[in-house]
Amino acid sequence: MTPTYYGFLQTRFLLFTVIGLPITFGFANLYRDYMTPFAILGYLLIFGFAWDAAYKFLVTLRWDHDWPPAYQLFAGIWEGFFFWILLQTFRQSGQQLPGISELLTFSQFLLHYSTVWIFIFIGTQGPLRILFPRWRFRGGKWL
Amino acid sequence: MQQSDQSIITLTWADPVNGDQQTYSGVLPVTIGRRQDNQIPLQSSQISREHARLSWGEDGRVLLEDRGSRNGILVDGTRVEQATLGDGDSFRIRPFDLTLKLGGISAPPALRHVLIATIRWTDPENPHVNTRRLEPPIQIGRHSSCTIHLSGKQISRQHALIEQRNGDLWVINQDSRNGIYVDNKQVKEQVLRVGSVLRLGNYNLHIEKIESQNVEDVTGKRGISYEDEQTVIAFNPLDDLSNTPHTIEEPWTHIAGMNYRQVPISELHKSGLPMTETTYLAVGGGLGSFSWVDMLRIGGVPASEIISIGNRSRPYGRYRQLCRNSQIPDWERLRSNSDSCPDNMWGWPGYAVREIWQDIVKGDIPSALRTAWQIFGEPTFSETYTPRSGTVFDSIDREAQRIKWGDIWRRGYVRAIRQTDDGRYVVLYSGQEPGTEKQMYLVLATYLHLAVGYPAIRFLPDLCDYRMESEDTSRVVNAYEKHDHVYDSLQKNGGTVLVRGRGIVASRIFQRIFEVRRENTKVSVLHLMRSPTPVGNTYGRTQRSVKNHWEYQPFNWPKAAWGGDLKELLEDSTDPVRNSLLNDWGGTTTADRTDWQDIVQAGLNEGWYQRAFGKVRDVNFDPSTGKISTNIQESTYIQKESKLEADFVIDATGLESSIDDHPLLRDLATQYNLKRNPKMRLAVSNAFEVEGMRNNHRGRFYASGVATLGGPYAAVDSFLGLQYAALASVDNLVSIGAPHLRSIDGVYSLLQWIRWARGAEL
Numbered sequence: 001m002t003p004t005y006y007g008f009l010q011t012r013f014l015l016f017t018v019i020g021l022p023i024t025f026g027f028a029n030l031y032r033d034y035m036t037p038f039a040i041l042g043y044l045l046i047f048g049f050a051w052d053a054a055y056k057f058l059v060t061l062r063w064d065h066d067w068p069p070a071y072q073l074f075a076g077i078w079e080g081f082f083f084w085i086l087l088q089t090f091r092q093s094g095q096q097l098p099g100i101s102e103l104l105t106f107s108q109f110l111l112h113y114s115t116v117w118i119f120i121f122i123g124t125q126g127p128l129r130i131l132f133p134r135w136r137f138r139g140g141k142w143l
Numbered sequence: 144m145q146q147s148d149q150s151i152i153t154l155t156w157a158d159p160v161n162g163d164q165q166t167y168s169g170v171l172p173v174t175i176g177r178r179q180d181n182q183i184p185l186q187s188s189q190i191s192r193e194h195a196r197l198s199w200g201e202d203g204r205v206l207l208e209d210r211g212s213r214n215g216i217l218v219d220g221t222r223v224e225q226a227t228l229g230d231g232d233s234f235r236i237r238p239f240d241l242t243l244k245l246g247g248i249s250a251p252p253a254l255r256h257v258l259i260a261t262i263r264w265t266d267p268e269n270p271h272v273n274t275r276r277l278e279p280p281i282q283i284g285r286h287s288s289c290t291i292h293l294s295g296k297q298i299s300r301q302h303a304l305i306e307q308r309n310g311d312l313w314v315i316n317q318d319s320r321n322g323i324y325v326d327n328k329q330v331k332e333q334v335l336r337v338g339s340v341l342r343l344g345n346y347n348l349h350i351e352k353i354e355s356q357n358v359e360d361v362t363g364k365r366g367i368s369y370e371d372e373q374t375v376i377a378f379n380p381l382d383d384l385s386n387t388p389h390t391i392e393e394p395w396t397h398i399a400g401m402n403y404r405q406v407p408i409s410e411l412h413k414s415g416l417p418m419t420e421t422t423y424l425a426v427g428g429g430l431g432s433f434s435w436v437d438m439l440r441i442g443g444v445p446a447s448e449i450i451s452i453g454n455r456s457r458p459y460g461r462y463r464q465l466c467r468n469s470q471i472p473d474w475e476r477l478r479s480n481s482d483s484c485p486d487n488m489w490g491w492p493g494y495a496v497r498e499i500w501q502d503i504v505k506g507d508i509p510s511a512l513r514t515a516w517q518i519f520g521e522p523t524f525s526e527t528y529t530p531r532s533g534t535v536f537d538s539i540d541r542e543a544q545r546i547k548w549g550d551i552w553r554r555g556y557v558r559a560i561r562q563t564d565d566g567r568y569v570v571l572y573s574g575q576e577p578g579t580e581k582q583m584y585l586v587l588a589t590y591l592h593l594a595v596g597y598p599a600i601r602f603l604p605d606l607c608d609y610r611m612e613s614e615d616t617s618r619v620v621n622a623y624e625k626h627d628h629v630y631d632s633l634q635k636n637g638g639t640v641l642v643r644g645r646g647i648v649a650s651r652i653f654q655r656i657f658e659v660r661r662e663n664t665k666v667s668v669l670h671l672m673r674s675p676t677p678v679g680n681t682y683g684r685t686q687r688s689v690k691n692h693w694e695y696q697p698f699n700w701p702k703a704a705w706g707g708d709l710k711e712l713l714e715d716s717t718d719p720v721r722n723s724l725l726n727d728w729g730g731t732t733t734a735d736r737t738d739w740q741d742i743v744q745a746g747l748n749e750g751w752y753q754r755a756f757g758k759v760r761d762v763n764f765d766p767s768t769g770k771i772s773t774n775i776q777e778s779t780y781i782q783k784e785s786k787l788e789a790d791f792v793i794d795a796t797g798l799e800s801s802i803d804d805h806p807l808l809r810d811l812a813t814q815y816n817l818k819r820n821p822k823m824r825l826a827v828s829n830a831f832e833v834e835g836m837r838n839n840h841r842g843r844f845y846a847s848g849v850a851t852l853g854g855p856y857a858a859v860d861s862f863l864g865l866q867y868a869a870l871a872s873v874d875n876l877v878s879i880g881a882p883h884l885r886s887i888d889g890v891y892s893l894l895q896w897i898r899w900a901r902g903a904e905l
Contacts, residue, residue, distance in 0.1 A: 003707065063685045063696070066522075132889075134888075
């Protein structure tokens with residue numbers, strides 16, 4: 001991928017909605033909690049818009065101005081890690097992140113998050129181009 | 144003051160993107176820099192506004208001084224503050240290599256009529272009055288490469304451009320946010336007169352004076368040097384690739400009314416030549432045409448509405464020939480991305496995914512994993528994946544079958560293209576239908592696409608001289624012509640090869656020689672380069688890597704030039720800025736392949752690979768030794784051999800892309816006075832339309848490929864670039880309601896992809 005900032009944003013928004021939401025619905029059923037998985041997805045989406053600005057900066061440090069799949073993986077690990085640390089920080093100070101159940105375990109989060117991430121990753125590697133043939137020429141913008 | 148001939152110097156350099164020789168000839172002192180008011184303005188962000196100065200030193204030598212530049216001047220690979228240069232010495236101001244000659248150039252200079260504007264303005268922040276005398280084009284804006292560099296929030300990066308149109312100076316608004324005002328009236332473009340006040344943001348620029356001057360057109364700004372014509376060998380139009388020089392044929396302008404600017408339809412009928420009418424016509428018949436036709440077919444156009452004319456039955460015919468000549472057989476890998484698939488406009492599944500799949504089917508799991516890791520980590524953690532050339536050709540065969548290319552393609556050599564008086568285009572070509580005599584044909588079309596590829600093989604001037612004088616086309620060869628006899632002879636008899644150039648082709652030639660060395664160890668290589676390359680190009684916050692004087696980049700442009708922020712930037716830039724960006728991103732590079740680096744390293748260690756730097760004085764055959772000797776200009780700075788002896792010389796410096804070397808393109812450009820881009824190729828819009836060919840609100844004319852190098856898209860001569868150009872022009876056709884065509888998007892795109900995946904014929 002060779003994303004522009006708006007390309008990062010638009011791709012994230014599209015994939016979180018089209019792929020993230022149905023998968024999260026599945027996890028909501030599985031965990032019998034119709035709030036927490038959606039809240040997680042929402043937090044990750046909103047934090048992601050800020051991370052995307054950072055990623056765009058990193059892109060300009062690379063000669064090819066590209067964003068290889070390996071970097072997508074690092075970014076995915078970092079975003080999940082950041083969210084979990086934030087959640088723990090809240091919990092240690094005796095609070096909860098609004099919308100996140102205090103019963104959410106790390107393994108539940110990991111399973112949900114990595115499933116969503118993997119399908120989103122696959123989405124960026126191919127299928128998106130089939131619906132939006134100009135996506136790859138427009139730095140990840142589809143609008 | 145009267146100048147004697149003695150005091151004239153000539154500087155020559157090659158355009159880093161297309162290799163065109165450029166020349167400046169004039170009196171000293173001269174300054175070199177990014178700003179347009181230097182005598183030698185060079186476009187690159189790596190060059191400082193006033194970078195260097197040349198003046199007369201002692202003993203008739205020339206003093207070169209750094210004017211406090213950021214990136215400095217390199218002489219023999221070393222950064223210098225100042226240096227004394229003699230005739231034939233060269234220096235590098237990245238990304239340009241300049242060579243000094245004492246004295247003028249031999250051809251009589253043409254006179255050029257230019258307007259020089261004196262512009263005065265006051266900086267609103269500090270009351271300093273600026274007055275500059277400038278020659279158009281004058282770029283005004285906030286970007287540091289602008290000739291008039293203004294600051295402030297109301298000034299856009301490239302705000303306005305002043306250019307000369309015939310006898311007038313015009314100012315043109317360059318999509319600036321706050322617009323431009325001339326004499327308090329907001330304008331898009333406007334003639335400037337003495338006394339005009341041009342307002343941009345809170346700057347007022349006063350046109351104080353406009354002087355008219357006749358200058359000698361030898362500054363190289365027009366890009367073509369006088370020796371240029373002798374250094375190319377045009378592709379023979381009949382067998383495509385010829386290794387003997389031949390004269391470039393003139394187009395057949397004397398029949399069927401081809402001498403008209405807009406040919407009357409009645410003239411075509413009168414000619415009695417067989418004529419076909421069609422809606423869409425692709426001239427070239429190569430990969431550019433194929434990509435366009437593929438896009439049209441997927442967009443819904445029936446095969447019966449499209450004709451393509453070319454002289455190879457397979458769209459990759461000439462490309463494959465060039466690959467094979469330059470030692471890339473079908474099993475070797477190209478320098479192309481996994482998802483640059485001429486057979487698949489979506490780029491998915493790419494060649495890597497298909498290769499992984501085939502490996503899994505064959506049970507070769509390690510190979511599948513290796514490929515997967517490549518596309519996952521490239522280019523940082525793993526070597527960039529590239530497909531085998533044969534795989535690409537096979538896939539094109541399948542797609543050609545699917546879109547009925549066989550029904551669309553006609554064998555022929557296009558002689559001329561003209562507008563018609565009913566708003567269409569007519570193409571005159573010579574062809575041969577089965578069982579008939581060779582003859583001329585006419586095709587009439589409403590929408591035309593032109594993609595004819597590289598016009599010629601280019602030789603270095605000294606090698607071209609040698610070939611012309613000696614008629615020896617066997618010892619001195621170009622990497623792109625058939626030269627297998629060189630490797631056969633080396634394998635049998637051993638010997639020394641001198642290789643010129645350090646691009647991707649040179650890399651592949653070294654690999655081939657390395658393979659020969661396995662059979663015969665008495666083979667050695669001399670690698671002659673113009674000057675050392677200690678560091679790579681810089682752009683923004685990044686720098687291209689260099690190892691052993693080779694500059695590395697996965698593809699011939701930074702990846703984002705195909706579809707990322709760099710592509711967007713180039714599209715939105717004005718011509719002078721595009722020129723600068725292309726100079727920074729382009730240049731001679733090779734792929735970062737470890738096997739190639741290992742070959743160079745092994746050669747250096749074992750002593751069979753030697754490097755030399757210098758300017759070649761001449762090349763000749765020495766009958767006493769039976770070898771080709773290359774005489775190198777002695778350098779003041781480094782002691783080096785002045786004579787290199789070799790059995791063969793391989794010129795691996797590239798192909799010629801000038802449209803003036805292509806009879807068809809040259810004829811079109813002259814006949815319709817077509818606008819050129821800053822690299823002197825065909826100017827096209829962002830939709831790849833040649834706007835000067837638009838005919839009467841009906842016919843549309845598009846071009847793609849290397850003829851458009853220097854325009855809105857950098858990677859025009861790549862698989863993916865051809866597909867992008869095809870998509871952009873087909874989208875443009877959809878927007879004007881071209882028949883049978885619909886936008887390839889969303890569900891329609893998905894359905895078409897499913898048809899592709901099933902191999903369903905269209």
